[in-house]
Amino acid sequence: MTSDMSLKIVASPSVREMTSARLREAIAEGRFMPGERVVERQLCELMGVSRTSVREALRELETEGLVTVVPNKGPFISVISVQQAESIYQVRAVLEGLAVRLFAQRATDGQIEELSHAVDELEKVYAAFEVKAFLSTKARFYQILLDGAGNEIAGQMLRNIHIRASQLRATSLSTPQRAQKSIGEIRLLLQAIKARDPDAAWAACVKHVEHAADTALAMLRAQEKQETPPLRTMLG
Amino acid sequence: MTSDMSLKIVASPSVREMTSARLREAIAEGRFMPGERVVERQLCELMGVSRTSVREALRELETEGLVTVVPNKGPFISVISVQQAESIYQVRAVLEGLAVRLFAQRATDGQIEELSHAVDELEKVYAAFEVKAFLSTKARFYQILLDGAGNEIAGQMLRNIHIRASQLRATSLSTPQRAQKSIGEIRLLLQAIKARDPDAAWAACVKHVEHAADTALAMLRAQEKQETPPLRTMLG
DNA sequence: TCTTGACATATTGTCATACAATAATTATGT
DNA sequence: ACATAATTATTGTATGACAATATGTCAAGA
Numbered sequence: 205m206t207s208d209m210s211l212k213i214v215a216s217p218s219v220r221e222m223t224s225a226r227l228r229e230a231i232a233e234g235r236f237m238p239g240e241r242v243v244e245r246q247l248c249e250l251m252g253v254s255r256t257s258v259r260e261a262l263r264e265l266e267t268e269g270l271v272t273v274v275p276n277k278g279p280f281i282s283v284i285s286v287q288q289a290e291s292i293y294q295v296r297a298v299l300e301g302l303a304v305r306l307f308a309q310r311a312t313d314g315q316i317e318e319l320s321h322a323v324d325e326l327e328k329v330y331a332a333f334e335v336k337a338f339l340s341t342k343a344r345f346y347q348i349l350l351d352g353a354g355n356e357i358a359g360q361m362l363r364n365i366h367i368r369a370s371q372l373r374a375t376s377l378s379t380p381q382r383a384q385k386s387i388g389e390i391r392l393l394l395q396a397i398k399a400r401d402p403d404a405a406w407a408a409c410v411k412h413v414e415h416a417a418d419t420a421l422a423m424l425r426a427q428e429k430q431e432t433p434p435l436r437t438m439l440g
Numbered sequence: 441m442t443s444d445m446s447l448k449i450v451a452s453p454s455v456r457e458m459t460s461a462r463l464r465e466a467i468a469e470g471r472f473m474p475g476e477r478v479v480e481r482q483l484c485e486l487m488g489v490s491r492t493s494v495r496e497a498l499r500e501l502e503t504e505g506l507v508t509v510v511p512n513k514g515p516f517i518s519v520i521s522v523q524q525a526e527s528i529y530q531v532r533a534v535l536e537g538l539a540v541r542l543f544a545q546r547a548t549d550g551q552i553e554e555l556s557h558a559v560d561e562l563e564k565v566y567a568a569f570e571v572k573a574f575l576s577t578k579a580r581f582y583q584i585l586l587d588g589a590g591n592e593i594a595g596q597m598l599r600n601i602h603i604r605a606s607q608l609r610a611t612s613l614s615t616p617q618r619a620q621k622s623i624g625e626i627r628l629l630l631q632a633i634k635a636r637d638p639d640a641a642w643a644a645c646v647k648h649v650e651h652a653a654d655t656a657l658a659m660l661r662a663q664e665k666q667e668t669p670p671l672r673t674m675l676g
Numbered sequence: 677t678c679t680t681g682a683c684a685t686a687t688t689g690t691c692a693t694a695c696a697a698t699a700a701t702t703a704t705g706t
Numbered sequence: 707a708c709a710t711a712a713t714t715a716t717t718g719t720a721t722g723a724c725a726a727t728a729t730g731t732c733a734a735g736a
Contacts, residue, residue: 215511219719243687254720256492259689260499267503269596275451276727278688291593294542298534306530357527360505361597455690479716490691495718512698514717 219253224261226251231270231281232367233335234374238283242271268364270371284372286424292372293417296365297410303353303362304393304409308402311352316398319348323387323394330383339370372420382419389415455489460497462487467506467517468603469571470610474519478507504600506607520608522660528608529653532601533646539589539598540629540645544638547588552634555584559623559630566619575606608656618655625651 217225227247230236247258262279265271272282284292311319322345329341346366350359389412396404453461463483466472483494498515501507508518520528547555558581565577582602586595625648632640 218511245687256719256721260496263496263499264503267500269593275454276688277729287590288592291591294538294591295535295593295597298538299531302530302534354523355527355530356524357505357531357601361531365593481716492690492692512717513700 220257220260223251223253223257224264227261227265228268228270228367231265232339232370232374234371236281238281238371238375240281241277242279242281244278268367270367284368286421286428289372289421289424290417292365292368293413293420296362296369297413297417299358299362299365300413301406301410303349303355303358304397305402305406306353306355307349308397308400308405310354311397315348315352319345319352319397320394322348323390326390327387330387333380335374342366369420372424379419379423382416386412386416456493456496459487459489459493460500463497463501464504464506464603467501468575468606468610470607472517474517474607474611476517477513478515478517480514504603506603520604522657522664525608525657525660526653528601528604529649529656532598532605533649533653535594535598535601536649537642537646539585539591539594540633541638541642542589542591543585544633544636544641546590547633551584551588555581555588555633556630558584559626562626563623566623569616571610578602578606605656608660615655615659618652622648622652 236242242262244255244258244262247262248255251258262271262273266273266279270282271279273279307315307319322341325341326345329337343366346362350362353359389408393405393408393412396408472478478498480491480494480498483498484491487494498507498509502509502515506518507515509515543551543555558577561577562581565573579602582598586598589595625644629641629644629648632644
């Protein structure tokens, strides 16, 4: 059981928080296409909030890099170039490596147990292709990992990185055979953590991310070749 | 010379951009104390802009972690706990390590030359204690480094990390004897870069950050001991 | 047919204003 | 001195306005 017996009163989320949260979700799930234009008024009607709130929410997403605002043209869903995708995976490797290393050192036995369960669940949803269930389970896995790592800053940055990676996966659909290997790698990582071996955990994590990067980048590159017809052909 | 012969028209920065930029500066320079309350209307008058713009700027800073917004109370300058400071330096180590590794691999000879000059200048301003000059020179150094590394995502995150570290240094003033060692370590790093040795550069960088962390954290801990009188004494 | 310019429309960026909800402060009664 | 009520300050959100900029249309001219 996750301990949930705190008495803390949680303030109901503000309109703006809900707005930015839902937009974030929508982008992660690929419900907006990269490069798609976003018109403020339309979002207002769509979500039933004022332009004030929408704009503030968009500012958050802009800072997070999920949205790109072109001066006097407004917000667009950020498109991730191959080079940026490479960068994202590089950053993810070092940050996630740090996180698992810390987790292996600091996490309580209970947290390790929780993580283990999360991996089991992850394996289940990995097979059944359902974007929403997949994302929420993965979020739970990382929640536990980042909590146990106890590095708030890295956690925040990783959450951002994961959303961007989700977006990538959502648009360039991921391959089922990759899923198999992926779970295997995660189990390896889990093993190192259970053995309280930070270095091994780190190595397993970095390898895992690198593999994920390889397949994702390969697909992206193949995709880009097709999608972007050489400029020359358009000029005559 | 930095090539500057592009014909690109740069749009003049918007009101909001200027607002957030100036606030960011002010926080980095320590002109707001951590924990200090920030009242929106006052900022409006202070900067001569509307509340709309101020709030959007504050949203950016909040997402960057420089400002913490308490529901229904409004924005405060974030206070950095010792634990958060540790986290910041851990993250800085891995991200900066990544950056210098990439720089050693990818940077052009010209960029290495530029970086070398930047280090020279850094040495000059290190001696003369002037917050503003120091920060701008350091910013230039990192600008070159991050440009040459060619990882946009890491660059963005590091810029954020550096601002927070600056804030730390600005409040808990840094020691002059540390400055000496610091420059030495940076020269070592530079040497490894010139030798195009990514691993050595990485090692030098990580060591440098760890040393900086050690002194900063030591001061922070000492400071915290004094500043926070045990709660017991206030209750009788 | 292609360019140019004029005009019409849509959208953004910014401001001003309003007001309920909440928090902080002060005054008041016991 | 302490609890309670009244007052004030500030936030969170919505609305309306409008100049500046970008986009789209269309007719005139080369």
